[in-house]
Amino acid sequence: MKMPTNSRNLILRTMLVGAFLVLCSCVTSRVEYAFENTIETNVEDGVVLLTRRDNAESETSDKFIDCVKGKLRGGANGIELMDEQIFLDSLFPWFEPRVAPLTADALPDLLGKPGVASKVEEAGVRYVMWLGGAMEVSDGGGSVSCDINVGCFGFTWWENGATYEAAIWDLKNMESTGVISADVTGRSYLPAIIIPIPLIAPTKSTACDDLADELKKQFVSNS
């Protein structure tokens, strides 16, 4: 049976609009870093990635943290990370949100506390990476309405902005080693012609990839 010309045109137009939007649902990313030198590590220099949990409004999602950890551990020049919870428990309460140092300037005070320096040494951790930031919807518009008989029609879009920052501290030298920040924006679309077709911009995964890649570049293994 031959398809009516009107229906064929509608499908063709839908596909063209879809293809156009796929190309447009792009992500722009800017990664900035401030390091004096790359970090040269030896086998005994352990690294732990800790999540900043002191901002109640925009807590970094567990999925994003797992993504960054996975990227850092993987690949040819993967970094071995100590388990975050084990580190936090062994140094309880000094890295808990209520009392954790906010800047590297507080490290001498922290490591001067009874038992803290020896516990850090026992854990074999030299570098602490503090990861913070979150993604939020910054703009959007349009509308989609759905009806049980005819399906959905309309068009909506939204823009996500993600800002993540990773600060690296050297516990041995009690100083900040550097900071990396990733600013990512992405525009997603939801056109609906009978069925809604979500075209989601990969904002979070782009931020994860860019941040982890740049962090890995800063660590150079001497072993």
Add this chain to the structure above:
Amino acid sequence: MPCSSKQFYRTGLIVWLLVCVSGCASSKDKPTPLDINSSVPVPLVEKMPVTARVVFSKALNEYVTVETPTRGRSWEIRLGNTNRRVFEDILNSLFDEVLVAEGTDASDNYEAEADFTIVPSVDDYAMLTSGESGSKFYAVSMRHFLDIYRGDGDLAGRLEINSYGRSRAARFTNGSAEIDLATDEAFRDLAVTLIVELPDKLKQAGLISAASPAAADPIESE
């Protein structure tokens, strides 16, 4: 006489609606019990050379509260022995010796060798579901009081501890795991505040010397 399919479906729908309504009513009337069993890690602090006495009341040991969110089921939160365990663990880490007594006030089961007596109590437990707050989190807040008495039985001071915890809401759950996790975090926060603020309070009251181990001093940070 066989009933028509229309009648059959109508009867089925009425029965289903009745079941739903009764289900809703019963879940609102009878809160779902939730036993909390939190613990905190051993803190990295230096013990103070004093003997503390702590009096645990039945109200603290068996604390139960019913939380009824504006939407969804209500919960019977049983903090049970968690309050006592957390206080005992932290106080044992802070002081050389801790004498435990049962009772309701400082004079109960008095032992003269203690430098001071601490009577902890729980004043409030509040919970906010993600649906109520419009956020992605479940939140728990608790308020505890620690009444501190001198060796002679006089009240030396009261420490108020407000602690918070939260957990990210998961999809397709009844919320019990989120409440449990948020309460765990709140107890962890309670322990941190206790470690940091109790020594200061004892110093202010002159119950420990100002030169006592500074292990529990907060870190100076910008």
